[in-house]
Amino acid sequence: MPSSPLSRRAFVAGTACAALLGSVVGPAVGGASAATPLGAPQAVPAGPHGWVTSTLARMTLEEKVGQLFIQNVYGKDATTPDARNIPLYGVATPAEVVQKYHLGGVIYFAWTDSVQNPPQITALSNGVQKAALTQQGSKVRIPLQVATDQEQGVVTRVGPPATQFPGSMALGASRSADDARTAARITGEELKAMGINTNFAPDADVNVNPLNPVIGTRSFSSDPKLAADMVGAQVRGYQQDAGVAASAKHFPGHGDTATDSHVAFPIITHTRQQWEQLDAPPFKQAIADGIDMIMTAHLNFPALDDSGDPATLSKPIMTGLLREELGYKGVIVTDSLAMQGVRDLYGDPEVAVRALSAGVDQLLMTPAMDEAYAAVIGAVKSGRISRADLDAKVRRVLELKVERGIVAHPYADASALDDVVGTAEHLAAADAITDRTTTLVKNDAKTLPLATAGKKVLVTGYGVTTTKTLAAGLAEHGATTTAKDTGTSPTDAQIADAVAAAASQDAVVVTTMKAWDKAVTDPKGGQQKLVKQLLATGKPVIVVATRDPYDIAYLTEAPTYLATYSYSPVAIEAVARVIAGEVAPTGKLPVDIPAAGSPSTVLYPFGHGLTY
Template sequence: MNRKTFRKATFIFFLVLGSGLITSALLKSPTHKPAKKRQTSVVTDEDQWVNSEMAKLSMQERIAQSFMVACWSNKGKEHLAETEELVRTQKIGGLIFFQGERDNLQEAIQQMQASAKIPLLIGMDAEWGVAMRLSGEPRFPYQQTIGAANDLNLTERIGYQMGVECDMLGIHMNFSPVADVNLNPQNPVIGFRAFGSDPKQVAKQTAAMVKGIEDAGVISCVKHFPGHGDTDKDSHKELPTVSHSVNEFETKDFLPFKSAIDAGTRSVMVAHLNVPSLDPSGTPSSLSKVVIETYLRKKLGFKGLVISDALNMKAVSEKYGKSEVVAKAYLAGCDILLFPENVPDAIKLISSKVESGELSKEDVNEHCRRVLRAKYHAIIHKPMVKRKDPAPERKLIIDQIYEKALVCVKNEQDNLPIDRLDKQIIRIAVGTHTAAFRDRLNDYAKVTHYKYFTPEEAIRRLKEIKLDPNATYMVDFHSDGQRARNNYGFGNWKQVLELLPENASTTVVLFGNPLTLQKESEFPKSVKSILCSYENTAPAQERTAQAIMGAFDVNGKLAMEINDKWKLGFGIDLKNNGRLKYSSPEELGLNPEKLKEIDEIVAKAIEAKVFPGCQIVVAIDGKMVIQKSYGTTIYENGDSITNNHIYDLASITKIASSTTALMRLKTLNKFDEKMDLNHLVPEYVKGTPYADLKAIDLLTHQAGLTPWIAFYKRTMENGELNPTIYSTTDKGVYNRAVADNIFIKDDYWKTMLKIIVETPLTGKKSYEYSDLSYYFFNKYIELTSGMGQNEFVDKEIYQPLGLQTMTYLPLKKFNKKRIVPTEFDKEFRKQLIHGYVHDPGAAMMGGVAGHAGLFSNATDLAALMQFLLNKGQIGDQSIIKKEIVDQFTSCQFCPGNRRGIGFDKPTVSIKNGPTCDLVSPSTFGHSGFTGTITWADPENKVNFVFLSNRVYPDADNWKITKMSVRTEIQRVIYEALFEARQK
């Protein structure tokens, strides 16, 4: 390799290193600080480099540095070869990349840079991220949505993310943000690309976006000066006229550009517009020295790169020709000539104007110096720093943008959010890409779905369906278009609403441009609420579903005027009803690396055969930050556990069913904890020592009951089931299933109650845990409600909360494969217990008991515990009175007895108890024999659920306690929380 070749190879290596293909800026966090201003020595180095490069360039090559030629990385080798030829022979200064893919883009950039005498400045229109040009890439929200969210911190962070994304691909300049004020709803080219129609708000948003992009080390480019917002023509096709006065330009259109300049934008794009008040000659603004020099340079004080809009656009190209239009833009003051179509001829034409004296050499040098200075900071002197994984921050920001942008424009009779979910919900979806909305709704409630691709199909097919007038309806319309054609992609959507029952309660959701409402003001009587969600993306749908269900407040306001009814700034606030929000650790500032310790604890436990698998749900402040499943249903060829698997809750039944039912009955004035069993269930205790036992003593385990009775042993003879008590088939009085092919007499529970009251009391009044009182409470709930305990809690608690897996007798509702097996019962039922309650006594009750028998997944149990953390409320509705929840979840007889009424509590010292030592004393919950536990901490707002089948295949496996698996997981949660709160 000769010296010249070696020098070129070395230059290319450092060029690639500096361009961002290998290194990039640190991801911006909420506390991210901009880089310090460069010291004087850096400026000197910059001057030295610029002067050195200038000295190597001929006059034509200096002119060529202003040329930014269009390139498509997906157009094939011939196109790339032609572009590379321009780089090599014409010495152009930059490339703007259009359609392609990540891999071929990076290959093309490297190919072009290797042929460049001076590093190329690489640009891209990436207004909603590189997905605007590259296929297969996830996109950011549109500026219209970001403006509607109206959170400057989020806007800056999303700008930073866009900058990092560009930087990672070797893109130095993002032609973003759009600084136009969308003053004309009929604007065919700006619209959803603008932040809104309020100049002051647009100015703030533009500045925030600029800061984010620039802090990532990427050149931002605000466009389209002097303001493209108030036009009804597309400059790609013809020259639009903006008839604003100078004063209107200065008080409206210029504000965002001035704000962006103050925020540090390094480039401004000038539009192809006819602006008579600024330049009466009729010269397009992109070719007007008056517009560029008088207004942009002098009036606004801009000293950076001035960039022409694409010079192939018909607004200018058809009138002036491919070469002349480039020369005019250059002479007018554009430093970068974007998308020139005939590069050699244009360079020659500009050179001839230098020779003729029409253009001074000093002007050429000034243009070239500005371009080289930009390259110095974007490429040559770019710092090398580490880069974090952008995905978690990116997802969080996007979710929050869609959440905050969501706006309610109609909500009669407080239709939203939906509080109680025990009414039929019918959803009618119209459009494409609708699944994310469906799936999140299903997480909250049982919903009947109808799906149609067009309004016409919906109208035709709905006429064939008998719709229930008493149901709650949701009709969601989905548009993947944002422009005005075909009613913003929605078509004749409103006609679908005419088919709904007149007296129904309907929520309309528009996933797309809310300008579809421009001509609408009146709706059918059934339409009680309307939500605008701006875009038809999965994150937008997911957040909207949560809002409808009441998981968070909706405070969005319109960032543009829709019509006389829905003006700028309009929006109806919706208050959350306390339901769990599906969220992420990052939303609460929790360190995901710290939470990975939970994965490690579970992995070690599964390896040690503590349990085959488990589910964990953690919610903090009502936000679900962990919803995970681990392992398998059984050790041998088991199915992988999912969040939808259902576990036997064991003794958690005591709080999730019996205690909750008693609190509901107390709310209805049908229960008093001071009552004794003689008042509650006289038929079963009259004349026995049990008659005087008070409910509060029974529920706090200090009534002197023996801990447990092995009822099943009394039903066996010589190790076999007594055939007078059991049958192998469901027939006659043998109709209560105990397990597969085992049915017990339907009244044997009476014998069990008789056995209890014949068992002497211990005489102790101190705390001693016992299951037995719940047999009586089971009967009291039945007698008082007039229905089985399973029916009562389902009707009064689970259905209103939308709990779909929490149930007794799961085999009647779910496929067996969805239910996690428990123990292989070798003594009593002599089979694998799968879908039947593990507890023998509860099984002998037919699977519905007060102390055991309830099944659920972790998510539904967490939702129930959140309901209790919310003091028994769903929005404004009180299912359980707040004071009753407070009473039952408080310690009743501390310090001698830690228990609440029905609920377990931490030990008084917090140490050596059922919880880790970081919980607050107000914490309440319960554990279950099968390896389950749940704790709710009102003070720290922590909701923790852990479900497992540690009893598989043998209930004598107590490794879960010996290894403190559940308390150690709880400890990690609290340590992560306290660490976040100290930041």
Template sequence: MRYLVSSILFFLISFCAFSQSINPLLAKDVEAQKKWVDSVYNGMTLQEKVGQLYMVQVMSSQNATKQREIIDIINKHHIGGIIYSLGGPVRQAKLNNELQALSKIPLLIGMDAEWGLSMRLDSTYAFPWNMTLGAIKNKALIEQTGKHIGEHCKRLGVHFNFAPDVDINTNPDNPIIGNRSFGEDRDNVTEKASAFMKGMQDAGVLGNAKHFPGHGDTNQDSHKTLPSISFTEKRIDSIELYPYKKLINNGLASVMVAHLNVPSLDASGVPSSLSKPIVTGILKEKLGFQGLIFTDALTMKGAANFDEVGAIDLAAFKAGNDVMLMSEDVEKGVSKIVEAYNKGDITEERLAYSVKKILQAKYKVGLHNYEPVGLYNLTKDLNRLSDDMLYEELMENAITLVQNRLNVVPIQNLEQQKLAYVGLGDASGEVFFNALKRYTKIHKIEADTPNNFEDLTSKLQAYNTVIIGLHRSNDSPWKPYKFTNDQITWIESIAKTHKVILDLFVKPYALMDLKNIDDIESILVSYQNSDIAQETSAEIIFGALGAKGNLPVSAGDQFVVGEGLPTVAVKRLGYSFPERVGMNSEKLNRIDSVAKVAVDSMMTPGIQLLVAREGKVIYNKNFGKHTYKGDEKVDYDDIYDLASLTKILSTLPLLMELEEQGVINLDTKLSTILPEYKSSNKTNVTIKTMLSHYARLRPWEPFYYKTLDSVTRRPSEKYYRNKRSEAFNVEVAKNLYLRTDYQDSLPEIIKDSELLSRLRYRYSDFPYYILKKFIEQHYDQSLEDLIQTHFYKPLGANYTMYNPYKRISGKKIIPTEIDDYYRYQEVRGYVHDMGAAMQNGVGGHAGVFSNANDVAKIMQMYLQKGFYGGKQYLKPSTVDKFNTCYFCDNYNRRGIGFDKPQLGESGPTCGCVSMSSFGHSGFTGTYTWADPEEELVYVFLANRTYPTSAGKNLLLRENIRTEIQRLIYEAIED
């Protein structure tokens, strides 16, 4: 008879106790589940049954005394579960395994992990807060977030995550919810919560909607007092209860009941967690919820102040709750419930109803086949690359542009911008600033110190655009987020004289502090101050990404929920993870070992390495030092002598412009562009043959030889002085000046030089001396100024320049050689190539310095058929024309200026690139290559010539650069 009653009760619980929904705790193998639940329940004593109603707080950071108390509670009161709080993942896993081993019935493990395990544990992953997720339109991303968090919980042995928070935060002054809410719009909150719940429960972790019946519209904290909700029943039904109705119908596993005073639902003044009209009458009967019902923590003042210890537990159970969460005193609570049972105030059916639901949940999460938490790779498994990738995608979709007068964002026309960054707040914006620096020249102006506004104003006079970031702590969603009064005054004052882009790395309610916004051109809400949020926001400001988010809440009358101004990306380089562009991180990281071998084997003192695919930089690392004996490690903003990369990064783009303008074409002869060549043996040499290295021109000329003393082999006094003068004005090295008129000798030597005896491919620097003269004569400007104004400044290639010793600190310039044959000094900031040095450092074939990031910008512009950053620099047809080999055979692979892949066995590439790819290499160890078919850019910068360029080129002999290229292609996923 008892079995029959039990079976009927299980059936009622499982299928038809309430008509509106089905039991979300049922497992797929429902008959096996029923058999296990009945068997366990029938074997329990009354004390054990009541113990199952309790979930006790445990911290893995607690001392041994506290942990012994927990062991005692498990042994004595047979509690049903544990809610873990502060600690670390490995400590928690070990403790959990110990406690589970002690428990007769496996413990149901819960945690507050609303934005991930990091809500409670160190060394674990923090996903964006719900307010951030509420700004995202794509609910599939929210589902992925729930799944990732669920996977983390499951890996740590957590069965219940007390998430998602479905409170509708309609009160900006809410002290406890705020960022934990998806927003103020009930439909948006419901949609996001449903997606989050689905992802998490699909991962095998049961969800929990909280805080029933709704904690979003209050300015009080139920941890400290009993907040009152004064709305009508109709309002609560249509707003606060709306998410619960939808989630219950979608399989919600559990609900947490808050400690609130809701007179319209229960006029008695009893906290909602202890209210039968609310818990049973509304949640169970009206909404038909059959999942587990948890009280909020019974230690919170909203409940604890209402009645004596133990009596609160009994009241909560009588109200209809299944699990007493964090009771003040388990022993007294159990005693009260047992006493009520023995008196007949609590029936067996009522007790069985809750206990069997708890057992159903235990079966559903696999506790009938309990296994300890594995410790191997635990921390690594809780901090995955895939988590970073998801976080990045979430921020790309969340960051919201709420004001954009004059379409200032994305920033374009970089050549017209004089940019400054001002960081406000009590947290670092260094990641944001460094990310901004990737795109163009920008200076940091210090602020946020007392009485410095006049100094700040004075410093900003040199700039026309100011990016202001409000950076507050990202440690928790409850940290302060507002502007100070001084900061508001500063912003308003700066906006009157400058274009301002204001970026808030806090929740949107900070916008309410801004009263005079008409002078501010652009305002972004980036929601959080995490590194990825800062990097992503910089990419949106410069148009590597478009803005996509919408405000999840209103911020005063000026900014309304749902608003967001979309922008379109302008195809600047972004920065991401390899897997997001179809590459394998582990395979790509094999590059590290090759680069380290090159440095450790003294093939080069240091290296900058960059790989970009599909417009995203996905590998950017530095190796080694400036010199073998020095202490200066290679940094991202250090610059290298690019040597022959100058040909395709300086002379060639200017020539391509002239070809587009009709000034020249590929068949134009030298005698046409430079009349003095009419009487030379080169009169019929064309631009096409010359740049294809198929014009019988000599490879090079050691021009400096003739300027050395024939006896000492040092610079002759006839040609050099140690001090600058009008007659000696060509600075070839520090304190070494060549005779001014000697520059004219170089073109004459080239013009009068003999041609090679037969027509064949022969690489030559001569075309770039010739073209430099033509380009400068045509524009009546120096090559140095032309390339800056036409390309480098608009591209934001602010680390790319000739003669860097004139413009930046020598500490940021990588030296190329200790010259013991010409200039007899360390060459740092002066071009290594002697012919370029004799042209005042500005050669058509050599002389440009840069870093890997800037080189990648120019190569990406080529890859995008002349388009970059919203500007068409060159026509696609022009790029294709110059990226064509017109004299291809087994000996000549060259395009017009560009090097091309080898046709035979050996050549400049790994042999694994497409034939449409192109690039160049340089004498100092530099190399860059772009492949349109794989949308791939590769940059390798080195100073292999330091300390001396004499001897064998080990980088070339050991195929270091092409071996790295091969590894890049092997990292591409099929």
């Protein structure tokens, strides 16, 4: 259901209910007590803004600073000790981490064991919420933002049975803002059912650099207008339709870099005018649609701030540009502070203070929590961060929690999971949306559609799951299939084996994954070699790019080429339907594909796409 500002009556009732939950959930976590219900204080003065003001007035300095941190916690449930928490936090359980720092939020990843299956995720969410709401000695009850990065496509934290989509660039290929909104609504509804109330999506970067190693298919398009339309649609899907907080990222724009900010410090060389034309439109659209959060980028943008500092630490960018020029009033959150792009110039505690001083409201995943937390408290006490500025930041965080219903309804209903997560209706919608994204870039030999019935088809190339899924999809259309995974960097022996196997086949489908990237993905060029040697067999060869659409620039000899923008099974199953002719391809390139080594020469333009 679309969300709307809470009425006074609904809010007071919801707040009282939340406070009651805090008093009846049982023995408090980590020795905390919930013996004093706070329903009356939270409801006076009445209404959302009254709750925020009343709560802010009763918070200690430590509690206020805690609201500015969103941290990863290790463990599949809230109360089981996990030794990995101790070096970071000095305590062992997620619940203890939440309570020690009065955290504003937690973030889930597979590598922290936070996301295993919907019942586990829901139990963890409820457990950490219980910890936040049963803080011993506190005069306030503030629930957590429970966050993850469910962009879909290549950045997907919660896998099946949650409904999967092929990601942003695929949706851009569909040209359907309605499909983008539906994908966000379904994703948001399922996250919310598992107690995840904040999604660090959509990606608002405009991917104008085909060599971009960190954004690529996470972007909707290289066209600012298409990207803006899709970003706006997803903001409405997440927030208005599903009721979860969304976050546009990575401001001021990460689309034109060949450097990965996880491991280095990118520099964006756009002029101010280029920023206005290329990078800004999706963020402006997100702001117009009421985006709850905007995430910063750890990169240097000299035209916007010539100090040499990353944007995350730049007052001219965070305050001058985002707050004052664009008029953004929501929460600004950093990208992960564990990324090298923000750690090169200053130590972790100083990074935290500088980010807040620049205009950021929340700090994501500092790798030095004790030191950073103490540094921020010290900065407030010394006046480096004013009390008024601190209160303004906390107010924005609390207002978000009210607006998204987190205060009124902090807990998830585990009994309702099966009615929301991975339902037949959601899965069917995902299939239909994905069918509209597959792009036929080249069909010179008229190999497609392939008459699969009774044919022997070799499926080889990138990905154990990818090749098996595609082979199974073609088998459903009557083909006898053989799957041979050769990975991202095939060896000569693997290539020879695939070529030998092709001899007895009627057709070959070969999957590629960033075959253009010799620097990282395929240093020896094995994917390109595999395709070229398969073409030399004389067999009909269908190349399927399962991530970046740019691979064709390095495989120009291939007469048949499809782009899926994703190796997610939902995308691979869709391309099987396209190959077999069950579905006609209708996707249009959402980016230009330049010739290899010649960025100014367009091989296939934005909007290109064949069908049959």
